Amino acid sequence: MKYKLLQLIFILILINFTQQSKETDLLGYKINQYQFLNDFLEIASNILSDFVKTSNQKAYASKDHVYQETSDFFCSACKLTVDKLTEGSTLRKSFENMIIQSSSQICSNYLLPQEVCVGIASEQVPIIVQSLWEQYVNEDYFCPSNGYCQPVYEVIDIDELVQDILSDKPKKEPLIPSMNNTFKFIHWADIHTDQEYKVGTKAECDQVFACCREGSENASQDEMSAQYWGTKAYCDLPERTFVQMIKFVEKNLIDDIEFAIWTGDNTSHDAWDQTPEENIANTVQQTQDILEYLPDLQVYPIYGNHEVHPVNGYNYEEGAENGLKKLFSDLWQQWLDEESKEQLRKKGYYEQIIDEDRKLKIIALNTQSCDLFNFYLLRDPxxxxxxxxxxxxxxxxxxxxxxxxxxxxxxxxxxxxxxxYATVFSAIVDRFSYTIRGQFSGHTHDDELTIFYDRDGEAVNVNWIAPSFTSYGARNPSFRVIEADIETLQIVNIHQYRLDLDYWNQFTDGETQLEWEKVYDMVSEYNLDNIYDYKNIDLLRQRVGTDQNTFDKYMFNNLSGNYESDGEINYKMSCKMYSTNKLIAECDGEEYQETLQEVLAGPWKKKIEN
Structure with missing residues (x-):
């Protein structure tokens, strides 16, 4: 039984991925064509989840844990047996090979071309197996879970941790911007250029994840093809479009811009066929482009899940990612002070003072520590x-x-x-909501926002999620300019810029100067009194879920101008503004179900102190 369950792990996680990621709508459609595959995987996932949850209850101590009497002799014998069985890597490698073969076969039979399936399996399965092996096939887990030893770890009570975080939250009067003076900065997100982009190739191809590129067939007259400046399909952008955007900023905006934030994901989506060097090549090129055309612009960058290799795979074992962290620290040294550069090199995240006089600093986080598809976290989240x-x-x-x-x-x-992670992070945001004057991220490719609430249900902070620069997923290339009050540092408006690809693809002359249109400012677009009082953002959330005009406007912007109303309101879009998946499910009237990754990774835990 265990062998069969292990064979399912990779394909189950692949399916789980398709159900959650907008990047895989086409793959999800293919899976849905095979109802038997859906049913089989759901049953297998439930069996595996129940098995792991039951084992965890025995392996880890908690407030409700019932200690069973154990024998020192049998405990020692169990530990010795596990140590002998796990000596070397032969057994683990045999599991890896078995899972790679079986998952690749299922994937290529029903879902994707063989080279894509083999590429994904060869990159991700070793991480999955190694992480689960280290999590479960060791004396500290196996022996307690089978009743031979007392637990070595205890579960961290998240409710108690949240209470501890919030226990000293100060009472502060809300900051009210004077609006006498403001400053502006740029946010670039999810640039995703493709160095193999090729005009005329198929925009809808067998590889699904990445089309419009070298190696794809040329499109026929009846087929959608890759366009000169970019294509609204599952295609990333040619580098020339990014350079045009930088030139546009230099020509039209730079005089009013104090700095830029750059929140990662710069490489293309052909994740099954990349090397570590290829994953960071675009970031290197884009850094050079920015320095060439905007040499005096201060930039605060952080990397995304596509910069690591394989995609999503960031290893938190000591020293494992030293090369990657050093590379980014060196690459961005002209923008970071010595302390921040050293912090990025050692930890992978950093903080830096933006303006000493205004008392403003930035903290750049590495969210691979929360990524559901960073399978290294299966070892310990x-x-x-x-x-x-x-x-x-x-x-x-x-x-x-x-x-x-x-x-x-x-x-x-x-x-x-x-x-x-989201629950603990949300508690930290609540506790320091007065100090945090703004949050900025990307990743989803959508123009949206996340609202953080306090224990009384009052909105206390917002994460402004920028739409992608890439056209991947049928988007128009976008970036934004954020406006803040000089005195309070509160965000007072967001100015969204968007490129009309359909229009500009008429002009294929390399000398063409692309023009990004300012399509809205947030306050006017949604008829808000202001956006620094987060009650107004909560009211916007409610209107998105109840008012057709607001919903349509929000969706048009959410999809970067690629939306036509069907006259219906999808209430889930307003629920998506909550800060955790559990809160989103509750808003939608559902019970939160842990993902397979969350079940396999297990709870947060710590070693029991003797």
Whole structure:
């Protein structure tokens, strides 16, 4: 039975991925064509989940844990047996090969071309198997879960942790911007250029995840083809479109811009056929482009889940990602001070003062620590690298010194993060909501926002999620300019810029100067009194779920201008603005169901102190 369950792990996670990621709508459609495959995988997933949950209850101590009497002799014998069985890597490697073969076969039989399936399996399965092996096939888990030893770890009570975080929340009067003076900065998100982009190739191809590129067939007259500046399909952008955007900023906006934030995901979506060097090549090129055309612009960057290799796979074992962290620290050294550069090199995240006089600093987080598809977290999802604890400490210091903070990161807490992480992160945001003057992320490719609430249900903070620059998923290339009050540092408006691809693809002359249109400012677009009083954003959320005109306008912007109303309101879009997946489910009248990854990774835990 265990062998069969292990064979299912990879394909189950692949299906789980397709159900959650907008990047895989076509794959999800293919899966739905095979009802027997859906049914089989759902049954297998439930069996596996029940098995793991039952084992965890025995393996980890908790408030409700019932201790059973154990024998020192049998405990020692169990530990010795497990140690002998797990010596070397032969057994684990045999599992890896078995799963790669079986999952690749199922995938290629029903879902995707063989080279895509083999590529994904070869990259991700070793991480999955290694992580689960280290999580479950060791004496500290196996022996307690089978009743031979007492638990070595205890579950961290998340409710108690949240209460601890909020226990010293100060009462502060809301900040009211004077609006006498403001400053502006740019947000670039999800650039995703493709160095193999090729005009005339199929925009709808067998590879599904990445089309419009070298290796794809040329499109016939009846087929959608790759266009010169970009294509509204599952295609990334040619580098020339990014350069045009930088030139547009230089020509039209730079005089009013104080700095830029850049929240990651810069490479193309052919994740099954990439190398570590290819995954960071676009970031290197885009950094050079920015330095060439905007040499005096201060930029605060952080990487996303596509910069790591394989995609999503960031290993938190000590020293494992030293090369990647050093690369980014060196690449961005002209924008980072010595302390921030060293912090990025050592930890993968950093903080830096933006303006000492205004008392403004930025904290850039590495959200691979919450990524559901970072399968290294299956080993242990407990606050990887202690980043959330660092965030608490950094915000406490900022509070004591009177600084306001902008948080930048790639993955929003409600869009592909472990729910436990999102719950703890949301509590930290609530606790330091006065100090956090703005949050900015990307990842979803959509123009949207996340609202954070306090224990009384009052909106206390917002994450402004920028739409993607890439056209991937049928979007128009976008970026935004954010306006903030100089005195309070509160965000007072968001100015959205969008390129009309359908129009500009008429002009294929390399000398053409593309023009991004300012399509809205947030306050006017949604008829808001202001956006610094978060009650107004909560009211907007309610209107999106109840008012047809507001819903249609929100969806048109959400999809970067690629939306036609069907006269119906999808209430789930208003629910999506909550900060955790559990809250989203509750808003939609559903009970939250843990993802397979969350079940396999298990709870947050700590070693029992003797």
């Amino acid at each position: 407990t606050d990887p690298d202690n980043m959330l604890q660092y965030l608490r400490n950094a915000l406490m210091k900022a509070e004591e010194e009177g600084f306001g903070v902008y948080l930048i990161y790639h993955i929003p807490s409600n869009s592909g993060c472990y729910n436990i």
